[in-house]
Amino acid sequence: MTETLDLSLYAKPAGDGTLDMELAVDGIACGACIARVEGAVKRLPGVTEARLNYTNRRLRVAWTNGAVEPADILRALEESGYHGHPFVPMRAEQEEAAEARKLTRCMAVAGFAAMNIMLLSVSVWSGNVTDITPETRDFFHWASALIALPAAAYAGRPFFESAWRALKARSLNMDVPISLGIILALGMSLVETANHAEHAYFDSAIMLLFFLLVGRTLDHAMRRKTRAVAGNLAALKAETAHRFAGGELVSVPVAALKAGDRLLIKPGERVPADGTVLSGNSEIDESLITGETARRKVASGSTIYAGSMNYSGALTLNVTAPGGAALIDEIEKLLDKAASAKSRVMRLADRASRVYAPVVHATAGLTFVGWLLAGASLHDAIVTAIAVLIITCPCALALAIPAVQVVASGALFRANVILNAGDAIERFAEADTVVFDKTGTLTLPAPRVVNADSIDAELLQIAARLALSSRHPLAVALSREAVTRAPYEGAVEEPGQGVRTVIDGAEARLGSRAFCGAIDQGADSLLPKASASAGTNGEGDAGASHIYFSLRGRGIQIEISQLIRPDAVGVVKALRERGLDLHILSGDRPEAVESVARALGIEQWEAGVKPADKIARIEEWKGQGRRVLMVGDGLNDAPALAAAHVSLSPISAADVTQAHADAVFLGERLQPVLDAVELSRRARILMTENLWLAAIYNAIAVPIAIAGAVTPLIAALAMSGSSLLVTLNALRAGGRKP
């Protein structure tokens, strides 16, 4: 049965009778791919434009409405060896793109202004010690003012707006002293210029603005890069569902499902939405939701949740809660509570600015009063007080933390950790307790063959190749072993039993024990007895499942089980060496958890833990003053991830879970967990160092300013010097290994 694929959800009308679609493209490896991908799509009739963005691996296609179906575009890509995944750009991503363009424009304007003003200022500085005429100096100052004022009004908006928002909310952030410093410096320079003074501070104000904008733009660019990768991964993961439309089946993206839709769920597929079973019998694996690896039997009338894996039989489902909205009530409630508790954590930068702003403003005020009392004129007292504000303008302080964040998030990105939250680095560094979920976190998300060494390699290869013809999850796991990726022709799947085919005149069977033994009675005795004990609940390796294969009277038993991530033992050891307290909290059965805990040497483990209990445990640790790093992937972990001080989840996790984790890690290895902790700890040290550098700079510069000895040259040197120092120090956060 050929099933039509309905992707109309993703096609957006562009106005002039054409439709527009964005695809995340998988499999792009080199520059030649650009021409191949675009060529394949452009050959289709009606396609007016196809442009691949190589940086974020996205293809934009436009076509005349009705000339070609979106599914044809995917097929054309598929035929040339690439996978395309339709993509709806997230609102947040579009907003960030607009914000990034705004920041870049501001930075360009500030950069242009800074360079030109510096040219004029350097002339004035050198002229002041040689033979510049007052007329020329005034001309240069007025020219600087002409550049600086409009440039600051345009490029300073990100700071002014943020400072204004903070003031309106009756709070202080770092942008308040920055904005104040810039405005005062410009205002005073204007007055001084009008009075034909020797000094003006246009250069300091604009240079400051430029440095800060460079920092912010880089910070933003890094965050956008990780966001784009995360967006593509989400598109790659997006699955389709088979919906009954009239008498036919239509493939639709999961995002297009509505309550009341009737779906067919074939064996080996994930359940795309919450719903009730209308007909069919099957076993489902809910490990992604509850952490439980034993399967649950479902039949007509059962309620099943999105994310479960359908094992043995086809089910017809009536959708009750479509797509990502699907959440168990209990988990949803827990999530809300946990997430609100978390927003109270205060960021290092905010703490610093809360101390900093009052101190600086008080110092400036005291300077003003002090000079007045000492008998200085009102003009001189004001000028000196403003000089204090300018020189303490927290350029270094404002760069101290973002600069480290940019470099550290770049290093984390290379270590396969994608940050969701900007301040997660600080919190990773503070963690002293690591809590792991078991299924899918410590173990690999997909089961594997575990007894490959003890069975006949030739038979295993034939079995694995035969397994390619089945979508049963155990067969899918077995098929990963196949070297030859071509399925046997004429393989027949007997639903709920197994697959069979004829190889060189002999029948080969793969499936349940009864199915394989049924060829002739003699072969049954040749099949190895289920090792350790019978059935799927073997004691040898808790949670292991068995699948059987027979050919020419020879039989093998293949054991398939959740494997621990390949480097988990080493990572766990390394984490412990770094002084972290390790725990396992799992929703799975005690036997299954114990074997993993023992293999990894984690002594503190709890099994059968419900989502509410996970939160309770985390709250208990919090009460003891611990900072918990939660690593988990299941829907049952989502509230715990939100409640923990900081959280990490593998990319295979449920969508809701990922959304609540502070960072997501890629790949099969557990190493990113260690890297996240390592790199963040180093970044945290550098942040503190930078704050101290900024403080030392102020300790030296402020007395000079209070004494009234600051000239624009000293101001420019001191401010740029401290910014550079802080930035260079931040670069140390990027080294590969500490």
Added chain:
Amino acid sequence: MNVLIYLVPMALGLGLLGLFAFLWALKSGQYSDVDGAALRVLSDDDLEK
């Protein structure tokens, strides 16, 4: 030094020209795919065979 009266504005004008060129490039999306642009220049597909 009266030459400065028109030299300084001229220098500023040239600088502004550069600024506007950058803003135009930014607006027309030339910075949206920096890696791709480096590779596209190597492709000969646009040449008449």
